[in-house]
Amino acid sequence: MQINELQAAALNTARERFFASWNPLHAPFPNRLYHYTSAAGLIGILSSRSLWLTDLRYMNDMSELQFAQQAIDQCISDKLSDPSLSEAQKEFLSRISRSYNPFDSGAAVYSASFCENKNLLSQWRAYRGQGGGYALGFDFFHTIRLLDRPCFLRRIIYGVEQQRSIIDDAVTNLLAGVHDGSKDLQLSDVSDQFLPAACQVFSQLAAELLFCLKHPDFHEEREWRLVSTTPQLSPIQRELIPPQFREFQGNIIPYYAVSYDRSVKASNDDLSGIGFPIQEVVIGPTVSGDLNESSLRTLMLSLSRDIVPNITKSEIPLRWL
């Protein structure tokens, strides 16, 4: 799609303004983030030195994507009633109200969830049926730049007012960009190229919002997501590495295994100055805490002999589950 320099600059400014206020919400990230998993998941993560990032569309709870979509839809709807909008701005809003879904435009988002809280009853309950859970405390400060796939951390936003404000900013910035890029032009002049480009920018911003907004009832999780984005596989992009697949309750789930092996190797090098990426493992309420602590210690020492595994146990009584 060809748009002129002025239009490109207008959209770029809108994108930069969004990220100027968006990025500080996600930095700095906590020094320790906990990934809850089952015993099988823990063995897999430690043995393979990798984390599985799952296609966001297939993550456990589809209603959370719908929650974010509804919030975005509401904002667009509210903006449409503004009588001061230009024709181009109205057309832009109309188009994105029909479809801004980034997953429809070829993007795929993969993520794994982490919590700031290492002793969440709701998480332990989730793994009760699998014999008990574990929380792996990762230190991403240096590890994130040593992963074998570009990833970034995003904080989940729970406050409704803050969510509204963020979405409003995104839409307002782009409306300003559409205004600047369509000044002194007819709607027909911008309809075929500039407006589709503006819609695409909004899809990119919406991709950020869709996986970062959650219902306030979940706020105790204080969740973060390790995210990797990629274009969806197609016959055209030959160089893309395809995801792997696993089965869950009859569903075929795409995922990417992101390796933190470089971080483990760096921690074993005395001169790197980099510590072991997993700083703590919390054993959830379980009947065999002591036995599991012993095997877990052996498993961690198999990754590095030069650490003192920091293994703790949840103090939540098993009967509370």
Add this chain to the structure above:
Amino acid sequence: MEWNDAGDYAALIGGILYRNVKNPLVVNGTPPITLSRNPETSALAVSFQISADDENIIAKIDRNNVTVINENFYLYTGQKRFSVIRIKGGQVVLDLRYEIEDSPYELELSTIFLQDGCPVILHPERTKVAKTNDNSGPNLSNLTLTSQRDSQGTGIKLDRAAIYLLGVCIENLSNGVDISTGEGNADK
């Protein structure tokens, strides 16, 4: 406002847990690391200076505030944390976490420096002196060296010797690890 001595404290330095040790590290009679306490916030702070192999100063840390002087290094900051990193190669020559909550220690420091050709490695997980990546096990591990409060003793004294310490705690002594370097420092 005058800063106070650290007093009662707990800090992880080079993987060693120091509790109430006036000078965690002494090198050739001088403690390179100073701990003090903010009189307003009571936060534990560290001051010291990192030098490169050629003795040019890389960075100065003054009560948890860092200034990177050497243009071959950059500062990377996080949540009450910063690292000084070599641009070429990514070596982390300093990593400091401070005002740590919900932890057995308030401050965590790791750094690497050369003293008279002797590597002093205060790694995040372990302390090594005059030993680097030689795949040997620790000389001391899972050990607590303790004494009564305000004892004037030294935990571990090295005279032109090498050591690897893992999972060590030193508490209530005047000096933690006291290193004398000099010519011919080698694995003894």
